[in-house]
Amino acid sequence: MAESATLAVGAKAAAARAKGHDVIAFAMGEPDFDTPENIKRTAIAALEKGMTKYAPTPGDKAAREAIARKLTVENGVETSFEQVTVTVGAKHAIYMALQAIVEPGRGDEVLLPTPAWVSYKPLIELAGAKCVEVAGTVANGFRVTPEALAAAITPRTVGIVWNSPSNPCGTAYPADEIRALCEVLARHEKIAVLSDEIYEKLIYPEVAPGLAHFSPGSHPALAARTITINGMSKSYAMTGWRIGYMAAPKAMAKELIKLQGQMTNSIPSFFYPAIVEALTNSAVGVEAMRVKFAARAALIKRELDQVPGFITVAPNAAFYAFPDVSAHFGKTSPAGTRITSAQSFADALLDEAHVAVVPGEDFGVCARNHIRFSFACSDETIQKGIARVREWVAALR
Ligand code: PLP
Numbered sequence: 001m002a003e004s005a006t007l008a009v010g011a012k013a014a015a016a017r018a019k020g021h022d023v024i025a026f027a028m029g030e031p032d033f034d035t036p037e038n039i040k041r042t043a044i045a046a047l048e049k050g051m052t053k054y055a056p057t058p059g060d061k062a063a064r065e066a067i068a069r070k071l072t073v074e075n076g077v078e079t080s081f082e083q084v085t086v087t088v089g090a091k092h093a094i095y096m097a098l099q100a101i102v103e104p105g106r107g108d109e110v111l112l113p114t115p116a117w118v119s120y121k122p123l124i125e126l127a128g129a130k131c132v133e134v135a136g137t138v139a140n141g142f143r144v145t146p147e148a149l150a151a152a153i154t155p156r157t158v159g160i161v162w163n164s165p166s167n168p169c170g171t172a173y174p175a176d177e178i179r180a181l182c183e184v185l186a187r188h189e190k191i192a193v194l195s196d197e198i199y200e201k202l203i204y205p206e207v208a209p210g211l212a213h214f215s216p217g218s219h220p221a222l223a224a225r226t227i228t229i230n231g232m233s234k235s236y237a238m239t240g241w242r243i244g245y246m247a248a249p250k251a252m253a254k255e256l257i258k259l260q261g262q263m264t265n266s267i268p269s270f271f272y273p274a275i276v277e278a279l280t281n282s283a284v285g286v287e288a289m290r291v292k293f294a295a296r297a298a299l300i301k302r303e304l305d306q307v308p309g310f311i312t313v314a315p316n317a318a319f320y321a322f323p324d325v326s327a328h329f330g331k332t333s334p335a336g337t338r339i340t341s342a343q344s345f346a347d348a349l350l351d352e353a354h355v356a357v358v359p360g361e362d363f364g365v366c367a368r369n370h371i372r373f374s375f376a377c378s379d380e381t382i383q384k385g386i387a388r389v390r391e392w393v394a395a396l397r
Contacts (some may be wrong), residue, residue, distance in 0.1 A: 005362035013356035024385035036285035059086030076218030090231035090244035104128025114364025135366035165199035165317030172317035175214035186221035201235035204294035303386035326369035
């Protein structure tokens with residue numbers, strides 16, 4: 001299997017730091033904020049109360065009920081607690097959902113609108129399916145059209161991995177465009193929809209007026225075949241806690257719970273009250289982080305627009321900017337490296353200017369002219385880091 005490109009860059013940046021270089025890292029997709037205090041306190045109290053034993057495989061009932069309520073009320077995805085499985089991060093949920101819908105050896109195909117997060121394709125292939133990329137374009141803000149989606153569907157298509165807001169695009173689809181894509185999927189009964197909504201709370205109408213989240217599982221024609229995936233990592237600054245969840249149709253949920261029972265059992269028991277606390281009592285803390293990310297989205301766009309040759313779709317969600325840097329392919333860096341690809345651009349940028357970004361190759365064929373900046377870092381880091389990029393790019397010949 002391919003190594004996760006994002007984790008690989010994180011490791012390279014750490015190695016450069018260990019050598020004493022002042023590395024500015026735009027690589028890791030994790031909030032720079034700490035987990036809100038009330039959530040931490042709730043877990044500590046649960047631990048002190050002795051919640052230290054095995055919990056039921058899909059999670060304790062109170063947490064599953066809180067998740068079902070959240071999905072029903074906030075997302076319009078009618079969910080009962082039996083449909084919910086709490087997982088070891090959203091990544092684990094995506095892995096299991098793909099294992100559930102793909103039959104190895106049957107020639108199954110899974111659609112993936114791209115650019116897309118680096119782990120989807122390896123996980124689709126690991127389940128035994130062919131990954132069929134449906135490419136977005138810079139001109140269209142990376143959004144695939146209903147026509148392109150319809151054209152990619154074959155009798156072998158068993159599923160689609162959907163992700164809005166998107167990593168790496170840093171954009172969300174307007175709700176009416178998602179509905180139009182859902183209409184296409186509604187015509188194909190065999191297609192399961194895996195909707196990864198991990199960046200749901202990080203949408204910036206400040207940048208794109210009127211932009212709002214829409215869950216495909218709330219579309220009446222898709223409700224019975226959508227697995228809605230989410231988690232605590234990004235919206236609640238809880239990446240290290242490893243808490244995700246998914247809601248699946250009842251019959252499928254039973255199978256997913258069996259799979260999890262053999263794989264991992266439940267997440268740590270004392271986290272369950274913290275999930276309830278996060279979902280029911282943390283809106284203020286989440287909103288404060290969202291507002292900061294919205295300002296950074298505008299800031300990084302302004303800064304990247306000052307870098308010669310970069311073409312950047314305005315980020316309006318999540319915490320990523322994904323400029324096209326291909327104007328510099330064929331040039332030579334100040335230290336004599338020939339830039340031929342996003343990978344060589346990112347490698348030379350880290351080696352020479354000590355700025356870590358993730359090259360686009362692993363985000364899909366249409367992403368190979370791009371590099372990803374995570375703006376989950378301070379305003380000063382954004383300004384200082386992009387100034388370094390600008391200076392280094394200006395010296396390319
Ligand atoms: N889905 C997307 C689109 C992501 O960007 C990430 C993390 O980078 C994940 C899922 C994984 O989230 P978790 O930390 O819950 O496993």
